[in-house]
Amino acid sequence: MAQEKIGVYVCHCGTNIAGKVDVEEVTRWAAEQPNVAVARNYKYMCSDPGQDLIKQDIKEHGITRAVVAACSPTMHEPTFRKAAADGGLNPYLLQMANIREHCSWVTVDGEAATAKAKRILGAQIHRLPLNEPLDPIEVPVNPNVMVVGGGIAGIEAALKLAQAGKKVYLVERDPSIGGHMAMFDKTFPTLDCAACILTPKMSAAGKEPHIEMLAYSEVTEVEGYVGNFKVKVRKKARYVDIDTCTGCGLCTEACVVRKVPNEFDRGLSKRAAAYIPFPQAVPLRATIDPTRCLTLTGKKCKQPCLTACGPGAIDFDQKDEEIEVEVGAIIVATGFELWDPTPEKRYSYGKLDNVLSSLEFERISNASGPTGGHILCKNGEPPKAVAILHCVGSRDENYQEFCSRVCCMYSLKFAHLIKEHLPECEVYECYIDMRTYGKGYEEFYKRLMNEDVHFIRGRAAEVTDVGLSPTEEGRLVVKVEDTLLGITRRLPVDMVILSSGLAPRSDAKETAQTFGFGCSANGFYLERHPKLEPVSTVTDGIFIAGCCQYPKDIPDTVAQAGAAAAGALALVDNPTVNVEPTISYIDPEKCSGCHICVGLCPHAAIQYNEEKGVAEVITAACKGCGVCVAACASGVPQQRGYLDEQIFAEIEGALAV
Amino acid sequence: MSDQFEPRLIGFLCRWCSYNGADLAGTSRMKYPPNLVPIKTNCSGRVDPTHIFKAFAEGADGVLIAGCHPGDCHYINGNYRTAGRFPLMKKMLEQLGLEPGRIRLEWVSAAEGDKFARVVTEFTEEVRALGPLGWNTRTPEEQADAGQASSDRVEEAVPA
Numbered sequence: 076m077a078q079e080k081i082g083v084y085v086c087h088c089g090t091n092i093a094g095k096v097d098v099e100e101v102t103r104w105a106a107e108q109p110n111v112a113v114a115r116n117y118k119y120m121c122s123d124p125g126q127d128l129i130k131q132d133i134k135e136h137g138i139t140r141a142v143v144a145a146c147s148p149t150m151h152e153p154t155f156r157k158a159a160a161d162g163g164l165n166p167y168l169l170q171m172a173n174i175r176e177h178c179s180w181v182t183v184d185g186e187a188a189t190a191k192a193k194r195i196l197g198a199q200i201h202r203l204p205l206n207e208p209l210d211p212i213e214v215p216v217n218p219n220v221m222v223v224g225g226g227i228a229g230i231e232a233a234l235k236l237a238q239a240g241k242k243v244y245l246v247e248r249d250p251s252i253g254g255h256m257a258m259f260d261k262t263f264p265t266l267d268c269a270a271c272i273l274t275p276k277m278s279a280a281g282k283e284p285h286i287e288m289l290a291y292s293e294v295t296e297v298e299g300y301v302g303n304f305k306v307k308v309r310k311k312a313r314y315v316d317i318d319t320c321t322g323c324g325l326c327t328e329a330c331v332v333r334k335v336p337n338e339f340d341r342g343l344s345k346r347a348a349a350y351i352p353f354p355q356a357v358p359l360r361a362t363i364d365p366t367r368c369l370t371l372t373g374k375k376c377k378q379p380c381l382t383a384c385g386p387g388a389i390d391f392d393q394k395d396e397e398i399e400v401e402v403g404a405i406i407v408a409t410g411f412e413l414w415d416p417t418p419e420k421r422y423s424y425g426k427l428d429n430v431l432s433s434l435e436f437e438r439i440s441n442a443s444g445p446t447g448g449h450i451l452c453k454n455g456e457p458p459k460a461v462a463i464l465h466c467v468g469s470r471d472e473n474y475q476e477f478c479s480r481v482c483c484m485y486s487l488k489f490a491h492l493i494k495e496h497l498p499e500c501e502v503y504e505c506y507i508d509m510r511t512y513g514k515g516y517e518e519f520y521k522r523l524m525n526e527d528v529h530f531i532r533g534r535a536a537e538v539t540d541v542g543l544s545p546t547e548e549g550r551l552v553v554k555v556e557d558t559l560l561g562i563t564r565r566l567p568v569d570m571v572i573l574s575s576g577l578a579p580r581s582d583a584k585e586t587a588q589t590f591g592f593g594c595s596a597n598g599f600y601l602e603r604h605p606k607l608e609p610v611s612t613v614t615d616g617i618f619i620a621g622c623c624q625y626p627k628d629i630p631d632t633v634a635q636a637g638a639a640a641a642g643a644l645a646l647v648d649n650p651t652v653n654v655e656p657t658i659s660y661i662d663p664e665k666c667s668g669c670h671i672c673v674g675l676c677p678h679a680a681i682q683y684n685e686e687k688g689v690a691e692v693i694t695a696a697c698k699g700c701g702v703c704v705a706a707c708a709s710g711v712p713q714q715r716g717y718l719d720e721q722i723f724a725e726i727e728g729a730l731a732v
Numbered sequence: 733m734s735d736q737f738e739p740r741l742i743g744f745l746c747r748w749c750s751y752n753g754a755d756l757a758g759t760s761r762m763k764y765p766p767n768l769v770p771i772k773t774n775c776s777g778r779v780d781p782t783h784i785f786k787a788f789a790e791g792a793d794g795v796l797i798a799g800c801h802p803g804d805c806h807y808i809n810g811n812y813r814t815a816g817r818f819p820l821m822k823k824m825l826e827q828l829g830l831e832p833g834r835i836r837l838e839w840v841s842a843a844e845g846d847k848f849a850r851v852v853t854e855f856t857e858e859v860r861a862l863g864p865l866g867w868n869t870r871t872p873e874e875q876a877d878a879g880q881a882s883s884d885r886v887e888e889a890v891p892a
Binding site: 147148149173175176177178180181182183186187188190191194195198260360558588591594595596613614657675677678683698700701702704705706710714717719721722725726727729730731 | 737740748749751752754755757758759761762763764766769770771772773774775777778779780781782784786787790791792800803804805807808810813817841842843844849853854
């Protein structure tokens, strides 16, 4: 091997590294290592002057390899590889040694950290002479985008992409787009009616020629890679021809099965087996519920829906259909579930009447809801007193540790709406801390304090129907410690609203696996970087937006949807994209044709060439896992960038110190 | 540092889950012993048995392999290959007269910085307890003992 000249660059990262690791010592040590021509340290290597050091050394000292000992390569490898390329060095001749995340930040002792930094850096110094120049593989990009989830996040992202002239497939699991926002009555803090601001967007998405709506559909499989995804979508049978149906609703009136709990009203009203989820549904088409329809469950029915349907759209023979769609980018915006308060037994949810979840109250206060917008108890009477309990299933070590961010504000909104509808009604807010962090939120809180709402600082202990006095008899009683007064109180009320936190979708983990990214410890989708790449995932070309990433309010959701759309657009607006060249290759001279690798390849990227009697890597299909390399008994397949000899050299370097 | 034996550990971390889990331990400023040097591979399935033996031959006292949880592999099922190979690697180690407890397989997701820190801490202590590898200094009897004594621990060391 020709003598290589390695440049070593040790970053201080302010005090992040230099505060623990003796960077001068590491630099001195590095300068003495084999092949090292230049060793420097600098306060911030990622800054322009830092990057210029590498470029200058390539020009002035003729360095042929470089290693930057700094943060994680996930953070700045692209930065430094670009700097190397700008300086005229093939970017794959630069390696990073992670002495921040893996060393200075996790080690207590400075001397130990310095020694470990040398080992981490030594591994890369040893490896570098074996690095080969590589060229990124340029692949074409499909200009279409898929958006999964038709809530406000998905709708917003789809509309933005469509505006940019991109074809968008909008996939929604339910019969209509709209998501949770469509269920809301008013939105805080401006009290806009949710329907008034959402339905125009839903309608626009329905009419937009660039958007192909795949409602009542689910993604079953995702294959491919950045710029080139193949997505299988199962279009569930509606038993209604979507092109013929006019959404007139006559089938729903004719249907004899009338007592199906209406999901859109959270079960507070009933619907028929043939149904349109809500009047503003997009697409405005009927669906026949296969679990409730008499015909579809094999029972006898005179099928009045068939007679009622003028255009003859009903088709009991319809089957689920699987289609395959090719897209360049995917935005996953699958939203949240309201935390189900049933396990919190002390609040008696599902046991006592008039103990409502927050979404149930949204429906009750909504003019299109089960009570026509009149706030009424189950007996049809308006409540004289209502308690709103904060942090149910949130900020609670027993359930979800995190703060769901929106509950304080929607609770304040509820108090306002109750006071608006029923000015005489007493309203109690039982809270731990009032978190009103958004634009106009604190002002809204102040306003509520002047609306005769009682604020009690304390998490409610219990909701019971056991009355101890005539004023409590026949009512609900909330027991709560008022921590500001230092007393325990019993609040006799007629309605209790549980301000539940937001939870990840119960199938979030499976969905994340389908799309090839992970979940955070709290169950929400994991972003690539919490601050700088909040809508990217570890899988290039797949983005996330909205509450599937973490609970957030509507403004933040819309902003994130826009960011995800911009991320997708920045990708699919180009004809090609570069993918990493770290893929496998097989030397036909050495391959014995044993087939072992063929069956092991997770991506079916290795095929057996019958004629030549050897295995061959299909370059476009290989994703670079290296499973074949490790599996071959003869070590024939090799992975560029992760050659056996390169890994061996890293091991040697790491243990040489 | 005190005079106690400081084991030298190599950790093969898959790029998508465990390497990021180790990064998260860092950004969360969790503290763990400095004994393990991470080596990044794209997938835990890339880790060849020869890598393990190379590490021991170069003076490592223990080797960790960490990959994505079952079902989470960025390459669909590369980690299943790792899981399949791992018991064989342990067996081989035993046949060579080394304690199987010197290699460890863990699933560490990108969200499990705490788990990464815990695994490195535990593994450091376990290998410390086993003592230096002493590849060249063991008598045949000692080698036979090492393989036998720790074979009972093989089962529990393989994650379900």
